[in-house]
Amino acid sequence: NAGVTQTPKFRVLKTGQSMTLLCAQDMNHEYMYWYRQDPGMGLRLIHYSVGEGTTAKGEVPDGYNVSRLKKQNFLLGLESAAPSQTSVYFCASSETGGPYNEQFFGPGTRLTVL
């Protein structure tokens, strides 16, 4: 199993450009999450999904959109990138939303917005 994979690993954008980050998991997990990690801070939840076709807002959703058209994929979109969105983005998945279920993380995407 590849686990959780993220594409791309690095990206540089100019302010106002758009892009989509792809997360894929091969563990048949129901729940998927997008977090961002900024220097001096822990990971913060952007959006999450409790199953195919569902999405919901996390604690820092502004400026992002997500889609979960297939169970194994969770896409994070930036419609008009801003320098404040410079961050490392992590995708995670878990079998269910139960607290004992481990969240498995992808390797992260480092995004720089100039």
Next chain:
Amino acid sequence: AQTVTQSQPEMSVQEAETVTLSCTYDTSESDYYLFWYKQPPSRQMILVIRQEAYKQQNATENRFSVNFQKAAKSFSLKISDSQLGDAAMYFCAYRSVNTGANSKLTFGKGITLSVRP
């Protein structure tokens, strides 16, 4: 809302020695889960250990153990016989027993651990 505090930004330990990383949290819930995650330079987040709040016994995983003090809302990680591969950033995290939005992990700011050979 729950908060997780890791007040020590950096720590250093001699190889083969023991080190304890501190974490405190704030919650009004009586049942919850606590986790320690390791993030090496590769950035891959790896679960180190987890503790269920309603269990009195402290969790252990090989060289890693926790000191869970529920009343004090403290959850420290002890690494015994430290190895060079333990050098990483360590995050303490909280998770509610509820699902949906509360299934998210609330992370502390992390602590960078260096291991001296």
